[in-house]
Amino acid sequence: MADTPGVSSTQSRRGRRGNAGSAPDPRFSFANERTFLAWNRTALALIGGGLAASQLLRVNVEGVQLSIGLPLIALGAVTGLAGLMRWRASERAMWSGVPVPRSRLAPALLSATAGAIAVLSLVLLALGQLRS
Amino acid sequence: MRGPLEWDEGGASERTVLAWERSAIASVAVAALVLRGGIVDGLLGVAIPVAALLVLCGAAEWLFSLRIYQEHDRPIGRGAVLHGRAFVALSAVTLIAAAGSVALALTV
Numbered sequence: 001m002a003d004t005p006g007v008s009s010t011q012s013r014r015g016r017r018g019n020a021g022s023a024p025d026p027r028f029s030f031a032n033e034r035t036f037l038a039w040n041r042t043a044l045a046l047i048g049g050g051l052a053a054s055q056l057l058r059v060n061v062e063g064v065q066l067s068i069g070l071p072l073i074a075l076g077a078v079t080g081l082a083g084l085m086r087w088r089a090s091e092r093a094m095w096s097g098v099p100v101p102r103s104r105l106a107p108a109l110l111s112a113t114a115g116a117i118a119v120l121s122l123v124l125l126a127l128g129q130l131r132s
Numbered sequence: 133m134r135g136p137l138e139w140d141e142g143g144a145s146e147r148t149v150l151a152w153e154r155s156a157i158a159s160v161a162v163a164a165l166v167l168r169g170g171i172v173d174g175l176l177g178v179a180i181p182v183a184a185l186l187v188l189c190g191a192a193e194w195l196f197s198l199r200i201y202q203e204h205d206r207p208i209g210r211g212a213v214l215h216g217r218a219f220v221a222l223s224a225v226t227l228i229a230a231a232g233s234v235a236l237a238l239t240v
Contacts, residue, residue: 030144036219037151043226044158047233048165054237055169069237073230080226087219 039083046076152197182232
């Protein structure tokens with residue numbers, strides 16, 4: 001197998017640790033890295049949103065904040081793990097020279113988030129008891 | 133013909149650096165939120181360690197982004213190994229932040 005141009009054989013061997021196949025094009029690796037970071041930011045946004053919902057929402061009905069905040073935080077934790085797994089799967093595919101697998105979780109996650117926000121809005125509208 | 137490492141003259145690494153910096157800002161923002169929750173709920177014992185971890189994570193991400201920019205034509209093999217560990221650490225911090233947030237949410 002030929003080494004990537006500009007990469008010494010030692011560095012290339014080090015890079016293949018745990019991976020089979022040839023080194024991927026750097027731009028694809030960078031793109032995979034940015035995708036992981038985007039997943040991680042989504043996770044942090046969900047966690048922050050959940051925490052904010054549980055802390056800052058002022059509703060006169062007990063348990064509403066938690067029922068909104070906790071699922072969002074849990075979704076954030078799942079998103080964080082999913083991003084790591086997705087990065088690993090893509091990296092493995094790139095090193096093996098096979099097409100990067102399609103993400104099945106992203107559409108499901110988007111639907112779940114949109115659903116959670118819709119439920120949140122409905123609950124707040126139905127209660128109509130926000131404190132000033 | 134140009135080789136893969138000459139492609140883009142650093143554009144891809146620049147976008148990656150910006151992605152790391154956005155992640156650093158997100159980490160610090162969540163840290164502020166966690167700290168605020170801890171102060172309000174009187175749960176500083178949970179909030180301070182989690183917030184400190186997130187701030188450290190943000191600082192590490194920022195330093196990491198500088199390193200990537202300085203080595204925009206870094207050997208991909210070396211970078212891939214280094215980043216694998218960084219990604220695992222980042223995901224672990226995210227999970228810790230989630231656990232801390234659950235604790236804070238439950239004490240409201």
